[in-house]
Amino acid sequence: MNAPSPGTRGPDASLPAGYAFRPEWEWTPAQVAAALAEKRVTLVDCRRPPELAVAKIAGALWIPMDETPARLEEFRALPQPLVIHCHHGVRSLRVAAFLRENGVPADSMAAGIDQWSLAVDPGVARY
DSSP, X not given: OOOOOGGGOSOOTTSOTTOOOOTTTEEOHHHHHHHHHTTXXXXXXXXXXXXXXXXXXXXXXXXXGGGTGGGHHHHHHSOSSXXXXXXXXXXXXXXXXXXXXXXOOOXXXXXXXXXXXXXXXXXXXXX
């Protein structure tokens, strides 16, 4: 279960035009979808409960952002690689940074569940 190599983690059609993709921190929605299909990634949703009630990605675990510090050991025990997602990718980058600072390798899904809805699964509601 390895993350895509840096050479394969560049922008693709699953990102909005002009998105400032950070390959050292992010996976594209298409990369996450492929890895989920092959069961080679753990996707963690860090959004708030009302957001989860509106839309979710099948197979994602839910650990709200504000619970991250208290659940650090749970993150450590999850199968690697870890990719965190939120609505647009800002909170998930913060969670990934916190996890990395605490010795847990983690990345963020670029552009969040909103872009997932547009590029991967239009059946996932947008909000």
